[in-house]
Amino acid sequence: MGYTIAQKIIKEHLVCGEMVAGKEIGLKIDQTLTQDATGTMAYLQFEAMGIDRVKTELSVAYIDHNTLQAGFENADDHRYIQTVTKKHGIRFSRPGNGICHQVHLERFSKPGKTLIGSDSHTPTAGGIGMLGMGAGGLDVAVAMGGGTYYITMPKMIKVNLVGSLSDYVGAKDVILEVLRLLGVKGGVGAIVEYGGEGVKTLSVPQRATITNMGAELGATTSIFPSDEVTKAFLKAENREEDWIELSSDEDAVFDAEYTVDLSALKPLAACPHSPDNVKAVAELSGMKINQVCIGSCTNSSLADMLTVAAMLKGKTVHPDVSLSISPGSKQVYTMLAECGALADLINAGARILECACGPCIGMGFSPQSAGVSLRTFNRNFLARSGTADAQVYLVSPETAAASAIVGVFTDPTTLGKAPKVEMPSVFKINDNLIEMPVAAEDMDSVTVQRGPNIKPIPVGKAPDDNLACELILKVGDDITTDHIMPAGTKVLPYRSNVPKLSEFCFTVCDKDFPERAKKKGGGVILGGVNYGQGSSREHAALVPLYLGIKAVVAKSFARIHVANLINFGIVPMTLANPDDYDNFAEGDQIEIAGFAAAVAGATEATLVNKTNGKTAKLCLNLSARQREMLLAGGCLNYTKNAK
Ligand code: MIC
Ligand code: SF4
Numbered sequence: 001m002g003y004t005i006a007q008k009i010i011k012e013h014l015v016c017g018e019m020v021a022g023k024e025i026g027l028k029i030d031q032t033l034t035q036d037a038t039g040t041m042a043y044l045q046f047e048a049m050g051i052d053r054v055k056t057e058l059s060v061a062y063i064d065h066n067t068l069q070a071g072f073e074n075a076d077d078h079r080y081i082q083t084v085t086k087k088h089g090i091r092f093s094r095p096g097n098g099i100c101h102q103v104h105l106e107r108f109s110k111p112g113k114t115l116i117g118s119d120s121h122t123p124t125a126g127g128i129g130m131l132g133m134g135a136g137g138l139d140v141a142v143a144m145g146g147g148t149y150y151i152t153m154p155k156m157i158k159v160n161l162v163g164s165l166s167d168y169v170g171a172k173d174v175i176l177e178v179l180r181l182l183g184v185k186g187g188v189g190a191i192v193e194y195g196g197e198g199v200k201t202l203s204v205p206q207r208a209t210i211t212n213m214g215a216e217l218g219a220t221t222s223i224f225p226s227d228e229v230t231k232a233f234l235k236a237e238n239r240e241e242d243w244i245e246l247s248s249d250e251d252a253v254f255d256a257e258y259t260v261d262l263s264a265l266k267p268l269a270a271c272p273h274s275p276d277n278v279k280a281v282a283e284l285s286g287m288k289i290n291q292v293c294i295g296s297c298t299n300s301s302l303a304d305m306l307t308v309a310a311m312l313k314g315k316t317v318h319p320d321v322s323l324s325i326s327p328g329s330k331q332v333y334t335m336l337a338e339c340g341a342l343a344d345l346i347n348a349g350a351r352i353l354e355c356a357c358g359p360c361i362g363m364g365f366s367p368q369s370a371g372v373s374l375r376t377f378n379r380n381f382l383a384r385s386g387t388a389d390a391q392v393y394l395v396s397p398e399t400a401a402a403s404a405i406v407g408v409f410t411d412p413t414t415l416g417k418a419p420k421v422e423m424p425s426v427f428k429i430n431d432n433l434i435e436m437p438v439a440a441e442d443m444d445s446v447t448v449q450r451g452p453n454i455k456p457i458p459v460g461k462a463p464d465d466n467l468a469c470e471l472i473l474k475v476g477d478d479i480t481t482d483h484i485m486p487a488g489t490k491v492l493p494y495r496s497n498v499p500k501l502s503e504f505c506f507t508v509c510d511k512d513f514p515e516r517a518k519k520k521g522g523g524v525i526l527g528g529v530n531y532g533q534g535s536s537r538e539h540a541a542l543v544p545l546y547l548g549i550k551a552v553v554a555k556s557f558a559r560i561h562v563a564n565l566i567n568f569g570i571v572p573m574t575l576a577n578p579d580d581y582d583n584f585a586e587g588d589q590i591e592i593a594g595f596a597a598a599v600a601g602a603t604e605a606t607l608v609n610k611t612n613g614k615t616a617k618l619c620l621n622l623s624a625r626q627r628e629m630l631l632a633g634g635c636l637n638y639t640k641n642a643k
Pocket of ligand 2 (some may be wrong): 378
């Protein structure tokens with residue numbers, strides 16, 4: 001039996017376990033990346049491990065999220081990351097160099113290699129044929145120290161692409177179509193691999209748009225073959241030597257297959273508040289809009305920007321619309337400036353932002369009250385934009401530009417002939433904003449600088465023998481990490497200050513939660529399906545831990561979040577019968593007798609509702625390694641005990 005592309009890479013990097021879907025496997029990681037909002041924690045954890053130098057082939061720290069410096073906190077964190085990376089052998093991408101995934105794609109990603117990043121959109125690198133996965137900061141710290149990265153061996157889903165895209169239809173429309181087909185849970189436990197004749201009609205940045213939003217499918221990662229198109233991209237980045245050919249074997253077996261006819265695709269939009277709530281733009285056309293934001297790690301490549309510039313050239317953004325544009329990297333930004341396209345954007349009235357995540361993570365540019373915002377980003381979760389009642393739609397750069405000009409939701413295909421954008425055969429390469437670390441023998445010459453905003457990381461405890469507490473919070477389906485631990489201007493500066501961060505935990509759903517949890521000493525959370533989808537932020541586990549959360553019971557969990565819960569000693573359990581969810585209410589007194597013993601070895605436990613006498617069977621779907629980690633009170637204790 002042949003192998004898929006992902007299986008080939010996994011086989012080459014397998015440290016332990018069997019390549020059987022559903023079983024835990026350990027992988028050797030070649031490269032890591034961090035960004036600043038998760039990086040501070042990752043490096044604090046790396047330091048706590050006491051390892052002098054990273055053991056990966058390449059590790060890069062990016063500054064791209066917390067670039068709105070409204071106080072000293074972010075700048076202090078940047079300085080910390082800059083100095084700690086310099087000491088320990090990690091490259092540092094300075095603020096201004098661009099969004100981690102875009103820069104990594106341009107300068108460092110390699111087909112056939114493994115990458116984990118403390119950011120859920122690390123699968124962007126799948127566009128070049130790399131196995132890129134999002135992970136918690138602690139897992140990234142472990143990988144930097146040469147440790148194994150554990151995942152559940154995924155199933156393989158194939159998406160066959162046929163035909164080619166029509167004018168004004170973009171890669172965003174392809175992934176929105178896949179989201180429409182599979183939904184935000186459709187990729188859970190799977191790797192999505194793209195194949196078929198249509199692949200060669202897509203450039204690497206277009207492929208990266210598609211793999212980037214594989215995160216929104218819940219997939220472990222997404223990947224494209226590495227072919228002549230990949231080679232040309234690497235050549236344009238002056239790194240042809242990094243190219244290898246990669247494709248799946250003829251007789252590779254997939255668990256499910258889908259076909260997307262590129263020629264039949266029309267412009268699509270994900271409607272509030274979920275990336276899989278997809279409709280045709282034609283259905284929405286005419287709706288009044290207030291804001292358009294173009295950029296983010298999904299759609300900020302040079303081709304995206306040049307397309308938008310060509311559409312805006314000589315026009316003026318509609319007076320009722322505010323348009324922001326954030327190019328993805330310094331490379332993109334400089335090339336836009338040098339060819340004059342930047343002037344076309346400025347002239348049209350676009351508000352040009354720095355090359356960073358910006359509005360995508362709620363760092364500025366929040367829409368007006370109940371505002372309709374069209375964004376080329378990848379997430380439209382409730383309140384993520386910073387305006388609680390905003391209506392955010394995810395669209396392609398083409399739809400975004402067309403709508404910004406007309407002032408209402410506009411299907412770009414109605415605008416006549418699309419402008420032809422010529423891509424240069426060579427990109428402008430200047431890595432002057434990538435700082436190299438000092439040599440190992442000089443590491444003592446670097447003093448790591450820590451600001452007062454960096455507070456100790458909470459450490460978990462071994463599970464209670466019998467767990468008796470309150471059901472402190474009950475939430476519904478598809479709870480995102482933006483619900484659990486919101487981001488945005490007011491919160492992000494405290495990513496290295498868990499006590500302060502705890503004041504915002506779950507406030508999107510229940511503004512009294514932090515106070516209540518503190519008063520009652522924590523308890524257990526009950527969730528619906530796909531609990532913890534979205535970001536890799538381990539703060540969504542760390543902060544509940546700080547607030548005394550001992551376990552989360554849900555109908556099902558998202559991959560990265562469940563790993564983060566275990567890393568911090570919070571026990572994840574699923575309801576054997578999802579209908580039992582209705583037998584529990586917030587505030588009920590609950591009990592799990594023999595809790596610690598169940599964590600140690602049982603696959604089931606009984607949850608008793610002492611308030612109404614009902615019971616529910618819980619499943620503990622844990623590997624032996626995860627059980628030991630939970631018994632130790634999390635990964636940090638577990639690693640210390642192992643020393
Ligand atoms: C996001 O898009 O939600 C983020 C911000 O990039 C997160 C990381 C974070 O919360 O810092 C992610 O996707 O992992
Ligand atoms: Fe940054 Fe947005 Fe991409 Fe997250 S999704 S890495 S916030 S641009």
